[in-house]
Amino acid sequence: MTNLTTNTIEHNIRNNMLLKHGSPQFIDKICKNSHTFQVPKNHIFFLREQQAEHFYIVLHGWVKLFRESIDGNQAIIDVLTSGHIFGEGALFENMIFPYSAEAVESMQLIRLPLLSLKNEIETNPKMSLAMLKSISKHKNQKNMELEHRTLQNAPQRIGCFLLKLLPKPESKEAQDIQLPYDKTLVSSRLGMQPETFSRALSKLKKEVNLEVKGGSITVTNVEKLTLFCCSACSTIFPCGDHE
Amino acid sequence: MTNLTTNTIEHNIRNNMLLKHGSPQFIDKICKNSHTFQVPKNHIFFLREQQAEHFYIVLHGWVKLFRESIDGNQAIIDVLTSGHIFGEGALFENMIFPYSAEAVESMQLIRLPLLSLKNEIETNPKMSLAMLKSISKHKNQKNMELEHRTLQNAPQRIGCFLLKLLPKPESKEAQDIQLPYDKTLVSSRLGMQPETFSRALSKLKKEVNLEVKGGSITVTNVEKLTLFCCSACSTIFPCGDHE
Numbered sequence: 001m002t003n004l005t006t007n008t009i010e011h012n013i014r015n016n017m018l019l020k021h022g023s024p025q026f027i028d029k030i031c032k033n034s035h036t037f038q039v040p041k042n043h044i045f046f047l048r049e050q051q052a053e054h055f056y057i058v059l060h061g062w063v064k065l066f067r068e069s070i071d072g073n074q075a076i077i078d079v080l081t082s083g084h085i086f087g088e089g090a091l092f093e094n095m096i097f098p099y100s101a102e103a104v105e106s107m108q109l110i111r112l113p114l115l116s117l118k119n120e121i122e123t124n125p126k127m128s129l130a131m132l133k134s135i136s137k138h139k140n141q142k143n144m145e146l147e148h149r150t151l152q153n154a155p156q157r158i159g160c161f162l163l164k165l166l167p168k169p170e171s172k173e174a175q176d177i178q179l180p181y182d183k184t185l186v187s188s189r190l191g192m193q194p195e196t197f198s199r200a201l202s203k204l205k206k207e208v209n210l211e212v213k214g215g216s217i218t219v220t221n222v223e224k225l226t227l228f229c230c231s232a233c234s235t236i237f238p239c240g241d242h243e
Numbered sequence: 244m245t246n247l248t249t250n251t252i253e254h255n256i257r258n259n260m261l262l263k264h265g266s267p268q269f270i271d272k273i274c275k276n277s278h279t280f281q282v283p284k285n286h287i288f289f290l291r292e293q294q295a296e297h298f299y300i301v302l303h304g305w306v307k308l309f310r311e312s313i314d315g316n317q318a319i320i321d322v323l324t325s326g327h328i329f330g331e332g333a334l335f336e337n338m339i340f341p342y343s344a345e346a347v348e349s350m351q352l353i354r355l356p357l358l359s360l361k362n363e364i365e366t367n368p369k370m371s372l373a374m375l376k377s378i379s380k381h382k383n384q385k386n387m388e389l390e391h392r393t394l395q396n397a398p399q400r401i402g403c404f405l406l407k408l409l410p411k412p413e414s415k416e417a418q419d420i421q422l423p424y425d426k427t428l429v430s431s432r433l434g435m436q437p438e439t440f441s442r443a444l445s446k447l448k449k450e451v452n453l454e455v456k457g458g459s460i461t462v463t464n465v466e467k468l469t470l471f472c473c474s475a476c477s478t479i480f481p482c483g484d485h486e
Contacts, residue, residue, distance in 0.1 A: 067386075067390055067477040069390075069394045069474070069477050070473060070475075070477070070479065071475060073394050075477070077386050089379075091379075092375060093383075098386075099386075121375070125366070128368060128371040128372060129365065129371060132335060133335050135375065135379055137335070139385060142386060143310075143342075143385060146318065146389060146392070146434070147318035149389070149434060150319075191389070230313060232312050232313075233313065234310040234313070
């Protein structure tokens with residue numbers, strides 16, 4: 001391994017929201033047993049119900065976590081990018097992955113040994129508390145998604161997704177957004193059929209004066225968009241849910 | 244406190260899936276500082292964003308956990324009964340309740356000091372691991388709910404709710420079910436408008452030959468119901484999700 005690779009691994013582990021809580025011995029050991037690698041678009045990292053040996057930190061690109069129904073449809077669990085970890089969900093499922101993971105585009109990642117993380121959580125109270133906070137936050141995000149599926153209509157759900165992409169969440173100025181991945185995946189992420197997504201985006205465009213050009217969107221009136229989406233939500237933007 | 248009350252508290256704490264992992268000192272202390280009490284229907288235990296001092300074990304009856312949108316609609320987060328705890332969600336939210344809780348009917352409960360649980364989780368690794376498993380399980384259930392909202396239609400979601408109520412999940416025999424709470428709450432729990440619920444239940448009745456009399460439902464063909472619901476799900480019944 002080159003020094004550059006070693007530095008990348010160490011930097012990303014020490015700056016990870018969860019892993020940084022590990023003991024010096026753990027960080028030292030896990031750095032030595034981790035590797036950076038690249039994958040092309042559509043690479044399958046693992047399938048649901050496979051035995052888990054590794055988890056991953058995304059360095060560059062997007063990964064989708066999903067499950068497939070018996071009749072062959074996909075439900076997206078999450079779409080994650082740089083700084084996020086995935087695969088660690090197997091820790092409390094007897095080391096079996098509870099979802100499948102596929103590269104949305106070509107990606108750079110770090111692969112880390114899951115057993116080391118398991119041991120650290122079991123022996124270092126600081127790490128198990130950090131893990132508790134992390135899972136608890138994810139659970140709350142899931143509750144929020146379920147709330148949105150119940151109370152928000154399709155245009156409001158798209159609007160909420162856009163609000164979280166605003167480069168300056170606190171500002172009321174007009175702002176440009178680039179959709180992070182293609183519209184088909186955005187619609188799946190929001191649990192919509194592509195046709196529903198198209199219709200809902202057109203409606204949203206008229207309601208709050210968006211300018212849409214392919215994947216580029218200008219939010220001309222942030223306040224109008226916020227009012228439109230957050231009236232059907234229990235919290236008002238900026239809600240912290242976008243962090 | 245009578246001996247009977249003391250015994251009830253100790254029995255329920257020692258048999259609780261989470262609390263039983265506490266140290267003898269913790270169990271002893273929390274038993275002494277907990278109380279049984281009764282509330283009438285519609286009693287509000289706490290509102291979202293209130294400071295949390297207690298959490299609760301349900302002894303009898305049903306409680307709904309919910310959030311309200313700014314325009315006044317409710318999203319149900321969970322509906323829980325005997326043996327379940329609630330209010331502990333504030334532990335990782337700076338001791339602020341992340342949802343409101345209301346009695347669906349008259350209820351009997353134990354009220355316990357939340358700070359004691361917080362201290363135990365922070366100092367007893369066995370307890371923090373038990374909490375990790377518990378939250379992880381809840382998170383997976385939320386993922387499953389989101390999957391169902393995406394892939395199952397309304398009749399399938401009602402069917403899935405009924406499957407989880409079967410007294411003999413492994414048996415293919417015809418079985419009787421009693422809805423645990425009124426149909427309006429069942430429809431909210433499933434994220435449906437009452438009209439959608441009624442239409443979907445009628446459709447399900449025809450598809451899989453249910454006999455419905457008010458809140459009493461006979462599933463005449465368990466296999467047909469399973470096939471109908473689970474074809475649009477990533478797991479097949481009995482899936483463990485009903486435990």
